[in-house]
Amino acid sequence: MRRIACLAVLLPCLYTPPAAAEVRVLVADMIRTGDPRQPTATAMAWDTDAGRVLAVGDRATLAQRYPQASTVELGDVAVVPGLIDAHAHLVYLGNTLAQADLSGARSRAEVVQRLQAFEKTLAPGEWLLGAGWDQNHWEDGTGFPSAADLDAAFPERPVFLDRVDGHAGWVNSAALRIAAAADKPLSGEWQPSGGRIMRDAAGNATGVLVDRAAELVTRHIPTPDDATREKRLETALHEAVRNGLTGVHDMGVSRSNLALMRRLADQGRLPLRINAYADGNQEALADLCANGLYRHPGGRLQMRGVKLFMDGALGSRGAAMLDDYSDDPHNRGLLVTSPEDFDAAVRKADGCKVQVATHAIGDRGNRIVLDTYEKALGTHKDNDHRWRVEHAQVVALDDIPRFAALGLIASMQPTHATSDMGWVEQRVGPERVQGAYAWQRYLHSGARLALGSDFPVEQVDPRLGLYAAVTRQDRAGQPPGGWQPEQRLSAAEALRGFTSDAAYAGHDEDQVGRLQSGMRADFVVYDRDPLDPAGGRLDELKVLSTWVDGLPVYEAASAGTQE
Numbered sequence: 001m002r003r004i005a006c007l008a009v010l011l012p013c014l015y016t017p018p019a020a021a022e023v024r025v026l027v028a029d030m031i032r033t034g035d036p037r038q039p040t041a042t043a044m045a046w047d048t049d050a051g052r053v054l055a056v057g058d059r060a061t062l063a064q065r066y067p068q069a070s071t072v073e074l075g076d077v078a079v080v081p082g083l084i085d086a087h088a089h090l091v092y093l094g095n096t097l098a099q100a101d102l103s104g105a106r107s108r109a110e111v112v113q114r115l116q117a118f119e120k121t122l123a124p125g126e127w128l129l130g131a132g133w134d135q136n137h138w139e140d141g142t143g144f145p146s147a148a149d150l151d152a153a154f155p156e157r158p159v160f161l162d163r164v165d166g167h168a169g170w171v172n173s174a175a176l177r178i179a180a181a182a183d184k185p186l187s188g189e190w191q192p193s194g195g196r197i198m199r200d201a202a203g204n205a206t207g208v209l210v211d212r213a214a215e216l217v218t219r220h221i222p223t224p225d226d227a228t229r230e231k232r233l234e235t236a237l238h239e240a241v242r243n244g245l246t247g248v249h250d251m252g253v254s255r256s257n258l259a260l261m262r263r264l265a266d267q268g269r270l271p272l273r274i275n276a277y278a279d280g281n282q283e284a285l286a287d288l289c290a291n292g293l294y295r296h297p298g299g300r301l302q303m304r305g306v307k308l309f310m311d312g313a314l315g316s317r318g319a320a321m322l323d324d325y326s327d328d329p330h331n332r333g334l335l336v337t338s339p340e341d342f343d344a345a346v347r348k349a350d351g352c353k354v355q356v357a358t359h360a361i362g363d364r365g366n367r368i369v370l371d372t373y374e375k376a377l378g379t380h381k382d383n384d385h386r387w388r389v390e391h392a393q394v395v396a397l398d399d400i401p402r403f404a405a406l407g408l409i410a411s412m413q414p415t416h417a418t419s420d421m422g423w424v425e426q427r428v429g430p431e432r433v434q435g436a437y438a439w440q441r442y443l444h445s446g447a448r449l450a451l452g453s454d455f456p457v458e459q460v461d462p463r464l465g466l467y468a469a470v471t472r473q474d475r476a477g478q479p480p481g482g483w484q485p486e487q488r489l490s491a492a493e494a495l496r497g498f499t500s501d502a503a504y505a506g507h508d509e510d511q512v513g514r515l516q517s518g519m520r521a522d523f524v525v526y527d528r529d530p531l532d533p534a535g536g537r538l539d540e541l542k543v544l545s546t547w548v549d550g551l552p553v554y555e556a557a558s559a560g561t562q563e
Contacts, residue, residue, distance in 0.1 A: 051549025082246025147207030
């Protein structure tokens with residue numbers, strides 16, 4: 001039995017390995033520990049059996065303390081605590097990587113060209129799937145596309161294309177015919193609950209289905225078999241560790257996908273930690289209520305929270321707003337979940353001691369979430385519940401202080417700001433935009449800020465998130481000085497958002513997020529120090545290796561030598 005003694009909350013946990021444990025000491029020019037009491041070091045020792053840090057300090061001290069330890073010589077590199085993506089979608093990423101990549105396309109024509117190239121890999125009759133289109137970046141106008149844009153190239157093969165944010169689908173007429181034959185005509189004035197069928201003046205579906213309207217088509221897409229699902233998940237996991245992630249908060253995990261992750265964990269095939277959040281008020285939440293919070297004995301998989309939805313996305317004008325969209329009068333977005341159903345789900349989770357995390361983009365969506373949380377928490381709002389608001393993209397200025405007052409975590413994604421900054425003010429106007437992606441406003445109010453990417457909506461690369469957080473610029477350095485530069489984070493604040501604060505958001509701060517005695521030996525090796533202001537751009541850091549439980553799960557090349 002390992003011994004871990006926490007003498008007081010002000011002292012680190014002291015970990016004592018058994019006498020026979022193998023100890024390894026890493027030596028590097030810079031180790032950023034994330035521990036404010038000892039922020040830097042040049043050596044770190046860990047127990048290779050338990051995968052826990054024993055001590056950090058200097059080479060001479062640790063060599064004297066552990067004379068039989070093997071040494072990992074890394075030299076002129078920087079070691080930081082393992083980065084945690086506080087909001088992402090591993091299964092969705094794996095599926096997306098198996099589809100046509102439409103990200104960055106500059107026109108409808110370019111989308112069709114990419115689809116035609118990808119179609120050559122498909123069997124006859126197989127659905128053509130793609131993801132990543134964004135009409136806001138098209139050179140041929142910012143209006144939504146239509147089925148007609150796809151029909152000439154794909155008259156018979158059904159096509160479904162996920163928008164970049166996952167909150168709208170673009171389909172061709174063949175797919176619309178399948179949906180209409182199985183359910184009911186998509187023409188007319190009716191709308192599905194929590195979604196919107198885009199229609200022309202005659203009432204005919206145009207080919208864009210917003211939020212839950214997309215399910216009218218997606219329910220007819222064949223489900224991949226278990227072997228395919230497993231292969232896709234493994235591909236996603238590799239992408240994550242290759243980019244320096246040691247943990248992911250996976251938002252919206254079904255019972256079946258948790259079972260898949262558990263199978264990999266049982267076989268020792270999870271290269272990182274997954275903090276899974278159940279997919280709404282469905283089977284996985286019922287399991288948590290019936291059986292208690294789940295933690296795999298290997299320490300790399302758990303489910304103790306639920307991810308709920310309030311509204312849609314800003315890019316598809318589905319985010320619920322208090323007033324009309326500035327560029328679309330009479331449209332205030334939509335609620336994916338009714339306030340009554342949302343309240344019931346929140347109270348159910350609260351009764352089961354399940355952490356609540358809710359997607360909210362628009363100012364109305366966020367206000368409903370805050371109001372519901374406040375009523376549900378009631379007199380126990382000061383308990384250590386750590387409920388979360390996912391995205392919190394556009395929030396009324398008066399509502400931002402409520403996050404700290406209610407003990408809530410703002411779970412935000414820096415690259416959303418730099419992806420949206422070119423058009424967001426057009427959407428919401430100059431006044432509401434002051435509460436958009438307002439990271440410093442949250443920190444100044446006393447709220448905790450957990451950072452992530454929302455991959456595959458954005459790229460699987462926390463370095464891009466660090467860069468966006470610090471500069472509020474795109475990778476071309478635009479706009480000069482950054483967009484709303486007063487909301488920029490320091491490099492230390494950004495790194496903390498991806499490490500210790502992300503760990504706190506998942507109730508894991510006593511396990512990961514810092515490099516100190518008793519913590520898991522999860523860390524990333526970069527070619528240079530991300531906190532050195534003279535070191536260069538954060539998005540150009542090189543990941544040399546990624547380590548989980550003191551073992552390398554990704555190595556770019558020879559990242560060092562062992563003695």
